[in-house]
Amino acid sequence: MWVLDLVKPWVIYWEDLKKVYNYAKENKFAIPAINVIGSNSINAALEAAKEANSPIIIQFTYGWWQFNWSNALSPLDAQILGCVAWAKHIQTLAEKIWVVAIVHTDHANKKVLPRLDWLLEENKKYFKEKWRPLFSSHMLDLSVEPLKENIEISKKYFEEFNKLNIWLEVEIWITGWEEEWADTTSDTKKMYTSSEELAYAYEHLSSIWDNFTLAAMFGNVHWVYKPWNVKLRPEILDEAQKYIAKKYDTNENPVNYVFHGWSGSEEEKIKQAIDYWVIKMNVDTDTQWAFWEWVKNFVEENKDYLQGQIWNPEGEDMPNKKYYDPRKWLSKGQESMKNRVIKAFKDLNALNRN
Numbered sequence: 001m002w003v004l005d006l007v008k009p010w011v012i013y014w015e016d017l018k019k020v021y022n023y024a025k026e027n028k029f030a031i032p033a034i035n036v037i038g039s040n041s042i043n044a045a046l047e048a049a050k051e052a053n054s055p056i057i058i059q060f061t062y063g064w065w066q067f068n069w070s071n072a073l074s075p076l077d078a079q080i081l082g083c084v085a086w087a088k089h090i091q092t093l094a095e096k097i098w099v100v101a102i103v104h105t106d107h108a109n110k111k112v113l114p115r116l117d118w119l120l121e122e123n124k125k126y127f128k129e130k131w132r133p134l135f136s137s138h139m140l141d142l143s144v145e146p147l148k149e150n151i152e153i154s155k156k157y158f159e160e161f162n163k164l165n166i167w168l169e170v171e172i173w174i175t176g177w178e179e180e181w182a183d184t185t186s187d188t189k190k191m192y193t194s195s196e197e198l199a200y201a202y203e204h205l206s207s208i209w210d211n212f213t214l215a216a217m218f219g220n221v222h223w224v225y226k227p228w229n230v231k232l233r234p235e236i237l238d239e240a241q242k243y244i245a246k247k248y249d250t251n252e253n254p255v256n257y258v259f260h261g262w263s264g265s266e267e268e269k270i271k272q273a274i275d276y277w278v279i280k281m282n283v284d285t286d287t288q289w290a291f292w293e294w295v296k297n298f299v300e301e302n303k304d305y306l307q308g309q310i311w312n313p314e315g316e317d318m319p320n321k322k323y324y325d326p327r328k329w330l331s332k333g334q335e336s337m338k339n340r341v342i343k344a345f346k347d348l349n350a351l352n353r354n
């Protein structure tokens with residue numbers, strides 16, 4: 001049995017997404033969730049999924065939506081349309097190149113909830129027309145709020161998502177150091193979620209439906225730090241699975257976990273996390289570096305051809321267009337990012353799952 005025995009290649013959602021997550025659980029692999037900022041990185045992710053022959057999650061971060069429209073501060077509706085355009089870009093390509101893709105939006109804190117409301121409106125419009133949502137899932141991140149409030153607001157949104165067949169991702173406590181809105185260095189206690197806290201979230205969310213994932217915190221940190229800074233304790237995930245299964249008399253391992261802040265983590269801990277049913281692994285920092293590294297190499301290798309529109313070692317009148325043409329160096333970055341994403345598939349035991 002393979003993924004393509006379960007779902008058709010395209011952007012998948014709702015029960016199809018459940019089939020694929022369950023398949024990942026049964027076969028002990030995690031699906032890489034790649035943060036993207038435009039068509040170059042989206043295409044790198046899609047190409048990687050095609051080559052790796054496996055499903056992929058492609059996700060957008062709120063702060064970057066405006067990047068699809070303008071670098072300048074942009075009106076809210078333009079940002080929303082930028083994000084919608086990305087989702088449609090993935091739909092158009094995934095269908096043609098036969099990729100199973102999951103389209104997701106990353107961390108949404110309290111301040112950006114109005115933007116999520118707008119996206120929901122876009123989902124509604126799309127649903128009316130096509131009987132499917134535009135996005136497979138959205139993340140809510142109210143992890144800096146008290147747990148009760150976090151879950152209360154998340155439930156409200158989940159009820160709306162449910163009507164549109166959209167999955168929910170919720171963060172319980174905080175990914176370390178680099179959330180865009182919170183400095184968490186001062187409160188490392190919140191970097192470890194307890195079984196009771198996860199059970200609380202599980203109980204309330206599963207009272208609505210079971211199509212949700214939990215980003216439990218076990219010492220995760222965004223960005224790359226020296227390994228000794230990151231004290232990952234994936235056994236927290238296992239403990240909570242057992243606690244919840246017993247408390248609510250569910251099947252074994254009822255929780256679908258998401259791993260934030262993978263970059264820089266030890267291999268052994270990553271393997272352990274997958275063993276404890278992490279099925280979505282966020283990848284961002286390492287793919288950013290990969291993109292930049294090959295652009296940097298290109299610039300270094302062709303330095304003498306990149307100092308002006310004309311003039312290079314071959315002559316004073318020689319044009320340099322074929323070196324500074326953005327297609328030249330952007331395609332280098334795209335290829336390098338693609339390679340890095342394929343490595344992620346390999347590290348997550350996710351190659352050739354289609």
Ligand SMILES: [Zn+2]
Nearest residue numbers: 175260261282
């Ligand atoms: Zn994150």
